[in-house]
Amino acid sequence: MTNGEIAEVFERISGLLEMKGEKSFTIRAYQRASRTIERLPTEVDAMVRNDEDLTEIPGIGKAISEKISELVNTGALQYLVRLKDEFPPGILDLMQIPGLGPKTTVRVWKELGVTTVDQLEAVVDDGSLAALPRLGKKSAENIRKSIKFARSKSDRVPIARAMSVTRQLTNSLREGCPGISQLIVCGSLRRFEETIGDVDLICVTEDGDKALNTLAELPDVADVLGHGGAKTSVVLKSGLQVDMRVTPADQLGAMLQYFTGNLQHNVMLRDRANSLGLSLNEYGLKDVETGDLETFVDEESLYDRLGMQFVPPEIRMGESEVSAALAGNIPKLVDVSDLKGDLHAHTDWSDGRDPMETMVEAAKARGLEYIAMTDHSVGRGIANGLSIERLKGHMALVREVEAAVGGIRVFCGTEMDIRADGSLDYADEILKELDWVVASVHSAMGQDAAVMTERVIAAMKNPYVSAIGHLSTRLIGERKPIEADYEAIFRAAADTGTVLEINGSLERLDLKDIHIARARELGAMLVISTDAHMTESLRNLDHGARQARRGWCEAKHILNTLDAKQFGAWLAMDKSERSIKSAAHA
């Protein structure tokens, strides 16, 4: 049973308990457990079988731990079975309709016999919903709109799409309201989550009403969900929800903190504030005794006032970061400015857009000290992969371009297919001529976990394979990751001296955050790469760095923070001798 499936069970329990009217703290405990399990890098199933103590996991106590064991051992949970018996089947889907909370859901079921979305629509149409006490015509209309919205709306949006929509939106807002002095993207986008539920904006302006009205009246807005003096919520025609809050500049710190979240991080910070006799809200810190409000111009001063280190947005997940910040244990996370080179880039020799010289010039213009040209191997026929003859020409061109451009090292590389049977697309005699070999899975992605694990580890054992590219092969929101024993692969990476890539393409962000953290813990080396197919994509270094930050990486964990000289020394080592430390301060 996967962590996702176990998390789903507890999510359903919390929903049913809400309808039952259970204590809110119990409900939250199940929700928290669900989130926690979803983000665990190791399989809970295996932990149970190995007899590990699940109550070591924060938010998992005796009761939930026992329920997990029952789930893993029997495949079912009697507690959930009994709970489900108290409600009609499918009623949890009803509660998914925006605006329909647990109370209203139970009312339409008990008072109108509604148990499905279709039946809900019927009681809206025939007026019986509006006739219920404490509901009315407006509530009914809102529910009608919500049903329509819920039917058309997809789930969370991949970050790449959310970013482009947000860029257009902020441009429109600035145009429509020149009085805006700052427009800051917060929420899951600022945390750099791989999928985004809605876009959260903070607007710093003297005239809040004007800014909020501008948002509500944008031509791109399909529906206004709420519109007051402090915030406005809209749904764009693209289906994306946007929430905007306004603040004066002198209170920006607390508003940034509040609107960046995540929820659990905020709860933990407010808990910390309480322990100091203070109460934290989006305006500042309120003294509980006197009611005086202390305001903050920036987040740094707010965290400092709470007696803790600043927590970078990318790791505000409500996990261990708050206790780490209180203890002074937040490391200096890697920054894009630490990256000295790029080790995964394509040219028009395979499926890239730009000539090699253009790519190298662009990398130099970005301030990079080195770049590896890694066009596809022969097996990628569809991507114009390089035959051995062409690869030799490619290598010759690398030397020419390096000399012609000057001031930047250019390495001969390849992105080589790991074939379905674990064999490689080029022979060792060819590979040993190359400086840098990225091996990637591009085919037979549906293999079962055992076969796939062996396939990848076989590639790692090759002495000339430098790195594994985009290990999971996922495309966020489009293609599922491969099934494999990631833990075993990370251990093999550390054992063999094979580097694991953090692919900075926004469509991939592969490895994912929890895998980065786990690979790092297990001692695997990591590299942040662009996988650029055109010069503009060299900016993927920014995305890759932010993804690495989500995995709590410091510069010392990332191979391409080495400068050109150090990296050259690293390359000169035998693979079995390679580690980042071995070259970093040579």
Place this chain on the structure above:
DNA sequence: GCCGTTTTCGGCCCGACTGTTTTCAGTCG
């Protein structure tokens, strides 16, 4: 249901907006 430099019992974040109400419950984030 979880958790503990204040606690093994008694706490558990905080506020905006809406609709149907004359003071607030429900929902959301």
